[in-house]
Amino acid sequence: MLDLQNITHHYGKLRAVDALSLRVRPGEVVCLLGPSGCGKSTVLRLAAGLERLQAGAVAIAGSVVADAQAGADMPPEDRGVGMVFQDYALFPHLNVIDNVRFGLAGPMTDRRARAKAALAQVGVADYAAAYPHVLSGGQQQRVALARALAPKPGVMLLDEPFSGLDARLRDQVRDATLHALKNSGAACLLVTHDPDEAMFMADRIAVMREGRIVQLGPPVELYCRPADAFVARFFGEINALSATVARGAAVTPFGAVPSSLPEGSAVDVLIRPEALRLKAANGAASPVARVVAARMLGRSSLIHLAVGDDGGAGDDRPTPLHLHARVPGRFLPAENSLVAVALDLDQTFVFPASSPA
Numbered sequence: 001m002l003d004l005q006n007i008t009h010h011y012g013k014l015r016a017v018d019a020l021s022l023r024v025r026p027g028e029v030v031c032l033l034g035p036s037g038c039g040k041s042t043v044l045r046l047a048a049g050l051e052r053l054q055a056g057a058v059a060i061a062g063s064v065v066a067d068a069q070a071g072a073d074m075p076p077e078d079r080g081v082g083m084v085f086q087d088y089a090l091f092p093h094l095n096v097i098d099n100v101r102f103g104l105a106g107p108m109t110d111r112r113a114r115a116k117a118a119l120a121q122v123g124v125a126d127y128a129a130a131y132p133h134v135l136s137g138g139q140q141q142r143v144a145l146a147r148a149l150a151p152k153p154g155v156m157l158l159d160e161p162f163s164g165l166d167a168r169l170r171d172q173v174r175d176a177t178l179h180a181l182k183n184s185g186a187a188c189l190l191v192t193h194d195p196d197e198a199m200f201m202a203d204r205i206a207v208m209r210e211g212r213i214v215q216l217g218p219p220v221e222l223y224c225r226p227a228d229a230f231v232a233r234f235f236g237e238i239n240a241l242s243a244t245v246a247r248g249a250a251v252t253p254f255g256a257v258p259s260s261l262p263e264g265s266a267v268d269v270l271i272r273p274e275a276l277r278l279k280a281a282n283g284a285a286s287p288v289a290r291v292v293a294a295r296m297l298g299r300s301s302l303i304h305l306a307v308g309d310d311g312g313a314g315d316d317r318p319t320p321l322h323l324h325a326r327v328p329g330r331f332l333p334a335e336n337s338l339v340a341v342a343l344d345l346d347q348t349f350v351f352p353a354s355s356p357a
């Protein structure tokens with residue numbers, strides 16, 4: 001178990017981490033997710049002991065390893081944590097097996113066997129005798145992971161471990177990493193700015209903003225029940241409409257969206273592209289939109305829609321809304337055709353209009 005208790009960290013006057021508490025259970029992968037500069041790496045460095053704790057406490061497996069008030073700060077090598085960074089940090093003058101063996105204690109033959117087992121676990125056993133410079137980025141990252149896992153740490157800390165890899169390789173290494181982390185039983189804290197990566201890797205995601213956790217929960221909860229507009233927007237493109245609450249609902253061109261916000265208040269209605277359900281408009285009763293463009297993007301199609309655009313002329317016409325709808329598979333209605341639009345309320349969120357973007 002990794003337990004961060006009320007940690008705060010300043011760089012000069014800048015408060016990079018602000019009274020943050022977080023527990024990671026054994027066998028659990030928690031992702032710290034947020035935009036660049038929100039304090040993710042600092043949290044990881046404080047947990048590792050790479051940065052001196054200024055306020056709060058860090059406990060690992062029930063023992064306090066750092067306590068700012070008591071002036072206690074155990075060095076990183078004594079904390080029982082495994083670390084993986086973006087730049088792998090392999091020793092160039094040691095071959096793969098010696099890189100992995102480096103941090104292990106015990107008899108030589110035992111260390112060799114454990115290093116080999118760790119390499120096999122992440123699928124690079126064949127490269128034991130190779131030197132890092134002959135390996136691809138993905139192979140180097142697997143070796144770095146094996147090296148961190150070999151001592152069987154109770155806590156694994158990973159800082160943007162896949163960001164140096166190209167997209168296709170990244171998917172493979174992510175997959176191997178997820179399985180290796182889960183097999184290890186360690187409490188894992190992984191830093192990323194990529195929501196897709198966080199959803200792929202995490203049992204729970206902690207979304208951070210300006211040094212604080214704004215929402216913590218399983219990916220499905222964050223995606224389907226975002227706490228605020230910042231979280232909703234962070235998980236991908238979203239359509240935003242301005243609306244007003246009347247009789248317990250925000251009024252939109254696609255119907256009423258229930259909201260408990262005060263009557264008459266100005267709100268933003270945030271609609272995920274997949275929440276716009278489209279059908280041919282053959283005399284449909286549903287509200288209608290005009291297709292501006294339709295593109296197949298692979299697994300889904302993206303339809304650009306104009307709503308409230310009656311095709312007429314005149315300066316006093318309201319500006320049509322431009323919305324994006326995402327439809328699974330191939331769906332390519334003709335440009336300028338009309339489609340009926342229905343809203344999936346599970347993927348539609350209402351927040352006060354003043355919410356930060």
Ligand code: ADP
Nearest residue numbers: 011014016034035036037038039040041042043
């Ligand atoms: P993230 O990992 O989310 O990108 P960081 O924890 O790296 O965020 O940084 C948080 C804030 O602290 C940023 O504004 C960053 O510029 C600042 N910062 C990070 N490290 C240092 C440092 N060693 N000295 C001064 N400022 C720093």
